[in-house]
Amino acid sequence: MGFEDRRFDVNLSILFTELPLLERPAAAAAAGFTAVELWWPWPDTPTPERSALHALKRAIEDAGVRLTGLNFYAGQLPGPDRGALSLPGEESRRFRANVDVAADFAGSLGCTALNALYGNRVDGVDPAEQDALALENLVLAARAADRIGAALLIEALNTAESPRYPLVSAPAAVEMADRVDAATGLGNAKFLMDLYHLSMNGEDLPRVIETYAARTGHVQIADNPGRGAPGTGSLPLEYLLDRLRKAGYDGWVGLEYEPGDRPSAEAFDWLPRRPPYREAPR
Structure with a gap:
């Protein structure tokens, strides 16, 4: 088995960023993808104008792609922020103001995963x-996600790039997901397994896969070092994705890597030329 049997989506907050936001879904479709994911697209506000939400929804629908994942408001990404929900004061209030806005937008597009970054x-x-x-805020987010039939994702980042972020290992992120499930009784809190961040932390990736595949709600990849496309670093990503499949994970794999010094449309030459990559089962 190889890359060709995976269901890849494109993170439009790190790829195709040379284009305006509303042009990125169509660019992803033109590159052969049927699904996209996004960080919160309006980092300056948790509650954008209805017209902005409608314009992005229409751009995704007109492109014929599916939204598979969306971050709740997390402050400035990319930038110094790593989340908002654990920050006392204004930032956590902004997160709470965003919860239903993000869930309603995601639900209107059939999105089934919402990512809540913890905060420094x-x-x-x-x-x-x-x-x-x-x-407290993750419980609110889990309930909002459940309302639209979505999972709440808990992500581990890495200590080198996010030294003040407390969830910097797979066990820490899964433990937090378990705490949310225990508090809500909903069972919809899942681990976001980002193989780049975990590799930066020096974790044993096959062991992480074996241990936590059943708790995983979404996977993201980038090569290491460099956070580039597969093949630009030394991570055996094809092998790791095969291990995930054998461990029972058959969901989407988000491409969350930097294209380097080339247009994003040219950063998929590692993929088999068998678009689309691929539609989700309905």
Whole structure:
């Protein structure tokens, strides 16, 4: 088995960013993809104008692609922020204001996964206070995701790029998902297995796959070092995706890598030339 039997979606917040937001879904479709995912597309506001939401929804629908994943509001991404839900004060209030907006937008497009980034540690604030706030807000997010039939994703980042982010291992992210499930009783909190971040942390990726495939709601990939396309670094991504399939994961794999010094449309030469890549089962 190889890359050709995977269901890949394109993260339009890191690929095709040389284009305006509303042109990216069509560009992904032209490159052979049937599905896309996004970080929260309006980092300056958790509650954009209805016209902005409608315009993006129409661009996705007109392109004929499916939205498979969406981040809740997480501050400035890319940038210094790593999430908002555990930050006391204004940022957590902005997160809460975004929860139903993001869920309603995702639900209108049939999206089945919503990612809630935890947030950095804050100087002068007890980590236990941040953790309590995070759980409270993750419970709200899980309930909103459940309302539209979606999973709530909990992601581990890496210590080199996000030294103040507390969830920097697979066990830490899965433990948080378990805590959310215990608090809600919904069972919809899942692990977002980002193989790039986990590799940056030096984790044993085959062991992570074996241990946590059943708790995984979504997978993202980029090569390491460099966060480029598969084949630009040293991660055995084809082998790892085969391990995931054998472990029972058959969901989408998000392409969340940087295209390098070339247009994004030229950054898929590692893929078998068998578009589309592929439609989800209905």
